Amino acid sequence: MVPGAGDDVGDAMVEPPSRRRFLTNIWAGLGVVALLQFLAGAAFFLTSGRKRTGKKSAPLLEAGLVGDFPTGSVTLIRKGNLYLTRLEDGGFLAISKKCTHLGCAVPWMAERKQFECPCHASIFDITGDVIKAPAPRALDLYPVTINRDMITIDTSNPLRRSGFTPEQVIYPEERG
Numbered sequence: 619m620v621p622g623a624g625d626d627v628g629d630a631m632v633e634p635p636s637r638r639r640f641l642t643n644i645w646a647g648l649g650v651v652a653l654l655q656f657l658a659g660a661a662f663f664l665t666s667g668r669k670r671t672g673k674k675s676a677p678l679l680e681a682g683l684v685g686d687f688p689t690g691s692v693t694l695i696r697k698g699n700l701y702l703t704r705l706e707d708g709g710f711l712a713i714s715k716k717c718t719h720l721g722c723a724v725p726w727m728a729e730r731k732q733f734e735c736p737c738h739a740s741i742f743d744i745t746g747d748v749i750k751a752p753a754p755r756a757l758d759l760y761p762v763t764i765n766r767d768m769i770t771i772d773t774s775n776p777l778r779r780s781g782f783t784p785e786q787v788i789y790p791e792e793r794g
């Protein structure tokens with residue numbers, strides 16, 4: 619009889635672990651589902667981000683005709699998130715709106731004729747060169763081409779520069 623009694627006891631002891639195993643399996647299954655959802659979300663985020671950053675469909679931006687921009691003017695080109703500056707000598711610079719300190723958008727203050735960063739008070743002149751730190755270098759430039767008076771800006775490739783040099787200025791073609 620001892621074995622029978624032992625069996626009863628044994629059965630009673632076997633049952634809880636199998637229930638526990640059942641619950642463990644459910645939790646493991648839920649964990650796997652959650653992990654798969656996370657991975658699917660991450661994959662979607664990464665691939666959509668890649669599509670966004672890899673969006674090279676329209677890197678060339680037609681800003682307008684030379685005559686649309688008076689000398690000594692700074693025009694916000696919203697589509698490219700940049701400024702098109704026309705210097706007093708007629709040359710053009712396409713200047714990034716992004717501060718080289720910590721990346722804040724830098725507004726042009728027409729009355730003082732300078733860019734003033736609202737975050738930490740860096741100041742840049744009309745060429746984007748640093749007048750006042752903490753910005754460590756001039757605002758980035760975008761390549762400009764002028765063909766038959768149409769100004770085209772390549773927004774795909776901002777150029778880092780330490781400061782302004784006259785070679786950075788693009789001039790309209792001479793008219794004969």
Ligand code: FES
Pocket residue numbers: 717718719720721722735736737738739740751752753
């Ligand atoms: S982000 Fe422009 S000065 Fe700091």
